[in-house]
Amino acid sequence: MGEAPQWTIEVEAADAPATQRLAAAMAVQLRRGDVILLSGELGAGKTTLTQGLGRGLGVRGGIISPTFVLCRIHPALADGPDLVHVDAYRLGSSEEIDDIDLESTLASSVTVIEWGQGKAEHLSDSRLEIHLQRATGEDAGDEIVTDFEERDDADPRVVRISGYGPRWATPLSWD
Numbered sequence: 001m002g003e004a005p006q007w008t009i010e011v012e013a014a015d016a017p018a019t020q021r022l023a024a025a026m027a028v029q030l031r032r033g034d035v036i037l038l039s040g041e042l043g044a045g046k047t048t049l050t051q052g053l054g055r056g057l058g059v060r061g062g063i064i065s066p067t068f069v070l071c072r073i074h075p076a077l078a079d080g081p082d083l084v085h086v087d088a089y090r091l092g093s094s095e096e097i098d099d100i101d102l103e104s105t106l107a108s109s110v111t112v113i114e115w116g117q118g119k120a121e122h123l124s125d126s127r128l129e130i131h132l133q134r135a136t137g138e139d140a141g142d143e144i145v146t147d148f149e150e151r152d153d154a155d156p157r158v159v160r161i162s163g164y165g166p167r168w169a170t171p172l173s174w175d
């Protein structure tokens with residue numbers, strides 16, 4: 001839980017399609033049993049990123065904000081893992097996460113949990129944590145802003161990806 005990540009990569013995504021392309025490129029490096037915890041404020045792009053993961057994994061679509069449904073299973077359309085998409089926003093603790101029995105789908109799926117930090121680390125000995133943050137505005141880090149300022153349609157995000165545990169001894173890569 002409090003342990004240090006094996007590695008951290010920071011990528012900028014200029015708009016929502018860019019966030020989805022990044023996630024799709026990430027998805028092809030994922031496999032059954034992988035757990036991803038997504039963080040970032042309301043509207044940061046967690047669900048948008050999950051849609052890209054779904055496209056890259058080749059699962060049945062219709063990935064939406066699971067407002068009333070805590071957990072949706074998107075079955076693989078071909079050979080790959082299923083995508084289990086969880087919104088833990090309303091869950092107060094790891095005990096409540098356990099009530100939705102993610103253990104039963106974990107081994108056959110990639111499990112993605114919005115608002116999962118502090119609640120879902122116990123599901124696996126390894127995980128990716130992905131934090132999304134608006135690259136402009138009050139929240140912005142000093143080093144980030146200028147590249148995008150002339151682009152009206154851009155609403156950039158900084159996507160910070162960290163790998164924890166033995167599964168992530170080797171970082172994700174984008175070459």
Ligand SMILES: Nc1ncnc2c1ncn2[C@@H]1O[C@H](COP(=O)(O)OP(=O)(O)OP(=O)(O)O)[C@@H](O)[C@H]1O
Nearest residue numbers: 014015016019042043044045046047048155156157
């Ligand atoms: N660079 C970007 N990356 C991701 N989303 C973006 C980007 N630019 C604009 N957007 C828009 O921001 C919104 C993000 O909404 P989304 O539902 O993905 O956020 P969320 O983090 O899941 O929110 P919530 O906390 O309510 O679940 C979408 O309307 C998306 O089109």
Ligand SMILES: [Mg+2]
Nearest residue numbers: 046047065114
């Ligand atoms: Mg969401």
